[in-house]
Amino acid sequence: MLALGFFGWLIIGGLAGWIGSKIMGTDAQQGIVLNIVVGIIGGLLGGFLLKLFGVDVHGGGLIFSFLTCLLGAVILLFIVGKVTGRR
Incomplete structure (x- = not known):
């Protein structure tokens, strides 16, 4: 299993959040x-x-973790957009 540590999650989270925000505009x-x-x-x-x-989300590896973060970021931005009334 891959242990990323604090900075690894910041990097993956930042990339997933950035790409998710690009997808959602x-x-x-x-x-x-x-x-x-x-x-x-x-x-x-x-x-x-x-x-x-x-x-099974444990032990999925780096790419699976990134894709999971990206999926969640897009869903989160969609929900926030609906709640705030933005496109």
Whole structure:
């Protein structure tokens, strides 16, 4: 199993949050800190949702972790957009 550590999660979270904001068209409104926060919260959300569908999220590796964070970030940005009324 891959142990990334604190800085590894910051990097993966930042990348996932940034790409997620590009996908959802919110990149101009976010800075690097918000991208990292969105990516990390997205990772928690994505991991939770994948576990609900029976996907083993432990030991998935670096690419699986990144894709989980990205999925969660996109879902999080979609929900925030709906709640705040933004496109």
